[in-house]
Structures are given as C-alpha cells and as structure tokens.
Amino acid sequence: MNPLVGIHVALGELGAIAFLWVFVELLDPTPARRKRAQIVALVGTALLISSWVVGGFYYVTYYGTNVKPVIKSGPQPWAHNVFMEVKEHVFLLLPFLAVVLNFLLFGVDPTKRRNKSSMLILSLAVFGLGMLMALLGFLISSGYRVGLGGV
Numbered sequence: 001m002n003p004l005v006g007i008h009v010a011l012g013e014l015g016a017i018a019f020l021w022v023f024v025e026l027l028d029p030t031p032a033r034r035k036r037a038q039i040v041a042l043v044g045t046a047l048l049i050s051s052w053v054v055g056g057f058y059y060v061t062y063y064g065t066n067v068k069p070v071i072k073s074g075p076q077p078w079a080h081n082v083f084m085e086v087k088e089h090v091f092l093l094l095p096f097l098a099v100v101l102n103f104l105l106f107g108v109d110p111t112k113r114r115n116k117s118s119m120l121i122l123s124l125a126v127f128g129l130g131m132l133m134a135l136l137g138f139l140i141s142s143g144y145r146v147g148l149g150g151v
Contacts, residue, residue: 004058009137011051016130018044019098022105023123029110038105041123045098048130052095071143079143087136090129097126 018040025037071080101122108115 002058002062004054004062005141008051008055008058009134011047011054012130013134015044015047015051015098016127016134018047019101019123019126019130022101023120023127026110026116026119026123029116034105034110037110038102041098041102041105044126045095045102048095048098048126052091055091067144071140074143074146076143076146079140079146083136083139083143087133087140091133094126094129094133097122097129101126 021040022037022044025033025040029037068080068084071077101119104110104115104119104122110116110119
C-alpha cells in the first residue's frame with residue numbers, strides 16, 4: 001500500500017475530529033473556550049487542506065493508473081463509480097466549510113443564540129462529512145482488495 005494513503009487518511013480524520021472538538025467548545029462558549037475553538041478550527045482546517053493536497057497528489061500519481069483500473073475491472077466497479085465520485089465532490093467542499101467556520105469563529109459572537117446554532121451545525125457538518133469520507137475511502141479500498149482477489 002502506498003504510504004500517501006495513510007497520510008491522507010490520518011490528516012483527514014484528525015482534521016474532522018478537530019471539528020468535533022470545536023463543537024464541544026462551542027456548547028458553552030466562554031472566552032477561553034472560544035479561543036480554544038479558534039485554535040483547534042485553524043489546526044483542523046490546516047489538516048483538512050493538507051489531506052486534500054496529499055489525496056490529490058496520490059490520486060494523480062498513483063490511484064488513477066494503478067488502483068482505479070483494478071477496481072473498475074473487478075467485481076465491484078461501483079466502488080469507484082459511485083463512492084469515489086461522491087468522495088471527490090463532497091471532499092472538495094470540506095475545506096471551504098472549515099474556512100467559513102473559521103471566519104465565523106473570529107468574526108461573530110458565539111454567545112448569541114443564532115450565531116452559536118450556526119457554528120454548532122457547521123462544526124458538526126464538517127465532522128460528519130469528514131467521517132463520511134473515511135467510510136467511503138474504506139469502501140473504495142475494499143473494492144480494490146476484492147479486485148485483486150482478496151477479501
């Protein structure tokens with residue numbers, strides 16, 4: 001297995017988990033918790049963008065020529081046709097959602113109910129979509145293993 005896959009997965013999952021931490025901090029947004037949420041959101045955004053870059057590099061240099069053909073010619077071509085297509089499009093959105101949340105964290109008062117609700121929903125959306133990406137990645141890699149004749 002290419003080490004870029006592990007790096008891509010680790011960066012993405014850590015980035016997504018950071019936004020669960022942001023969610024927890026915003027449940028009771030004291031000044032100290034808001035500051036932590038800001039720092040964690042910046043780190044989480046950097047991790048998601050890094051995962052985005054590493055994943056893109058892996059896709060262009062290895063996946064497209066070595067993995068994709070195995071999946072598409074194997075017994076589960078839908079592992080690429082469906083799951084990778086969803087992953088590619090949804091994952092493109094994640095760093096932008098994270099950046100929007102950063103703007104909110106630094107620009108509006110999270111103690112106001114409307115602002116807090118928006119930030120809570122957005123942080124859970126980034127976390128949930130990040131975990132969905134991990135699940136889709138697992139399903140895609142299982143299509144590769146099956147295509148190789150493994151389980």
